[in-house]
Amino acid sequence: MSTPSTTTATWPDRYAASMMGTFAPPLALLVRGEGCYAWDDEGTEYLDFLAGIAVNSLGHAHPDLVATVTEQMSTLAHVSNYFASEPQLDLAERLQRLAGAGAEGRVYFCNSGTEANEAAFKLARLNVVGGTRPRILTLVDSFHGRTMGALALTGKPAMQAPFDPMPGGVEHIDSTIEALEAAVDDTVSAFVLEPIKGEAGVLPLPDGYLRRARELCTQHGVLLILDEIQTGVARTGEWFAFQHEGVQPDAVTLAKGLGGGLPIGALVTFGAASALFQRGQHGSTFGGNPLVTAAANTVLAVIERDDLVANAARRGEQLREIIAGLGSPLIDGVRGRGLLLGVALHEPVARELAASALAAGLIVNAPNDSTIRLAPPLIVGDAEIAEFGRRFGQALATL
Ligand SMILES: *Cc1c(COP(=O)(O)O)cnc(C)c1O
Numbered sequence: 001m002s003t004p005s006t007t008t009a010t011w012p013d014r015y016a017a018s019m020m021g022t023f024a025p026p027l028a029l030l031v032r033g034e035g036c037y038a039w040d041d042e043g044t045e046y047l048d049f050l051a052g053i054a055v056n057s058l059g060h061a062h063p064d065l066v067a068t069v070t071e072q073m074s075t076l077a078h079v080s081n082y083f084a085s086e087p088q089l090d091l092a093e094r095l096q097r098l099a100g101a102g103a104e105g106r107v108y109f110c111n112s113g114t115e116a117n118e119a120a121f122k123l124a125r126l127n128v129v130g131g132t133r134p135r136i137l138t139l140v141d142s143f144h145g146r147t148m149g150a151l152a153l154t155g156k157p158a159m160q161a162p163f164d165p166m167p168g169g170v171e172h173i174d175s176t177i178e179a180l181e182a183a184v185d186d187t188v189s190a191f192v193l194e195p196i197k198g199e200a201g202v203l204p205l206p207d208g209y210l211r212r213a214r215e216l217c218t219q220h221g222v223l224l225i226l227d228e229i230q231t232g233v234a235r236t237g238e239w240f241a242f243q244h245e246g247v248q249p250d251a252v253t254l255a256k257g258l259g260g261g262l263p264i265g266a267l268v269t270f271g272a273a274s275a276l277f278q279r280g281q282h283g284s285t286f287g288g289n290p291l292v293t294a295a296a297n298t299v300l301a302v303i304e305r306d307d308l309v310a311n312a313a314r315r316g317e318q319l320r321e322i323i324a325g326l327g328s329p330l331i332d333g334v335r336g337r338g339l340l341l342g343v344a345l346h347e348p349v350a351r352e353l354a355a356s357a358l359a360a361g362l363i364v365n366a367p368n369d370s371t372i373r374l375a376p377p378l379i380v381g382d383a384e385i386a387e388f389g390r391r392f393g394q395a396l397a398t399l
Helices: 011-018 063-073 086-098 113-126 148-153 157-163 177-183 209-220 271-275 290-305 308-325 350-359 382-397
Strands: 030-034 037-040 045-048 106-110 135-139 170-173 188-193 223-227 251-254 265-269 331-337 340-345 365-368 371-374
Touching (some): 113 148, 113 251, 170 177, 290 308
Antiparallel strands (some): 030 037
16 A cells, blocks of 8 residues: 655646656546546546547546456566466457457567557568668657657657657558558558547548558558557457458557456457568567456456447547537537547637636546547447537637
8 A cells, every 4th residue: 555645735736746747737637436436536527538648448446447456466467478368369360350450460479559659660660571661651740659669650750859760661651542642652660540540639641541552561571550549459440440440450559448447458460461570570578468468358358248339439429429419619529530539629629628628527638739639438328428518618618
């Protein structure tokens, strides 16, 4: 148990005096959660429609997840990759199946999204089919993580600038089919992209984009690597967003919603890409330990048992209707898919609106100045959707 603090300082002061200044000051001190709700230290209730940024797939304190983690922690939590464990094997097999990677597919476990993309970056470097391939393509405005390789993939020069030089060879292209056709050739090792750019403001790709990317990548021996860290694990109303498009990538990166709150990331490969990494070329001390893989197994098993893939699709439609029904002149429309939605605003007031929402007891966020992102738990039901409508309507009325 942690020792209660004896200081009289307020939590914001303690935060400022102890935490590295990498984040904006936190919005509240949360102490407890249950289902789609969380509470702060003053007892204020929040409807959580951000879910820790698409992480808490089963909401807060889901009884099955609590039971699994408690049981696994008291049985076997960590063993290192010198040893195998049942939860790890179960999860690898489950991901092979759900991603449609089949017997040729392989899974590599790590601890976060950025690490999954580091693995993808190294996978790209190993693709030397037909000679050296110095170029890696990603999209302008994309987000792939904060470590150096993932930061190099990220299409936001302002985030990179203080940390230059970046690992070499990465080119950012516009999200148009023309730019794609102009960029892909035999000198490219991999094309890394998000099926929906989440951090950029829940921006979908043009119609037919992924299918054209698949054709061109196949034609030129380029690995098509999808960053489904935000879109994966049922979030968009399919297990993985690429399944809406009927394409098969060469690799997918996962994290966020996979562990239901426990830190886990994964790289899943398909076909020949599964044979690129050789023994000793990559690794992680914590990656795939029994505790986090047991948790992820339960997350995926509950999603299957309770048909939360279909729930995500259905609730997403319901949310769009509720938002349209609010009839707010501020709202321009809703982008995204399933339970990853971006409410587009006519004015650049998304940050003010997110603050008003919080004051109305609703957690959402503003990935950019004119978009509110919604990523509620996949378990969301009628009651929470109706409550969202009331609280969001209240917040809109204040602007
Ligand atoms: C969140 C996110 C990442 C980074 O994940 P971390 O776990 O924060 O390292 C990478 N790519 C996408 C698309 C993300 O949404």
